[in-house]
């Protein structure tokens with residue numbers, strides 16, 4: 674069996690007052706969700722989506738991870754829509770989602786928005802997500818150069834998200850093997866720290882140290898947004914269940930619209946939150 678062994682960290686940054694990022698890391702699921710919306714709505718969109726996806730993955734350990742993710746994203750869209758209907762001030766709330774789930778054999782990744790997923794193998798960093806942004810479309814068309822992105826007035830315009838209205842996520846199967854490493858991060862990291870620097874830090878540090886170094890690098894670059902990074906290594910070993918760490922907006926379950934929307938099995942031998950083995 675393959676599983677994920679890793680860790681994550683989140684930081685409000687140096688400018689924002691609230692942390693609207695949420696993250697989860699456990700042996701069969703890791704994810705980042707970056708929420709937006711007035712009041713506390715960004716936290717609600719991010720935490721609700723992070724909860725629905727992580728809880729669905731934990732509840733269905735033997736199912737095809739691509740199917741689990743597609744169905745979890747559909748539930749998350751419904752829950753975000755419900756949350757906005759219940760409280761009109763949440764109207765317009767939305768979140769990105771980049772999530773990896775495994776059943777012990779296959780890995781799948783679901784993606785909506787401008788958070789990012791990377792695979793680090795043999796010293797090489799490969800981005801495996803495509804930003805759902807206006808500037809990414811301009812880059813693809815060839816009408817914008819990579820170095821012009823940081824100055825573009827619409828660089829933060831996200832075209833697809835978990836907002837209660839958009840459709841399914843992009844879901845892909847990831848071909849991973851033991852010792853491959855995964856990085857999932859919000860744009861508070863990737864807008865301010867170059868991929869070259871990220872690869873350098875991943876190459877020199879283990880997962881725990883890399884997470885701390887990545888957050889420190891984003892803070893050193895000004896910390897203008899919430900920063901969230903999850904770094905994990907694919908390992909071979911027996912399955913672990915009922916274990917995981919919640920970060921950011923997901924640490925407060927009051928942010929979740931309806932936790933009962935996902936039926937959870939009783940976690941056998943559940944342990945307090947902490948680093949996964």
Ligand SMILES: [Mn+2]
Nearest residue numbers: 707860861898
């Ligand atoms: Mn952000």
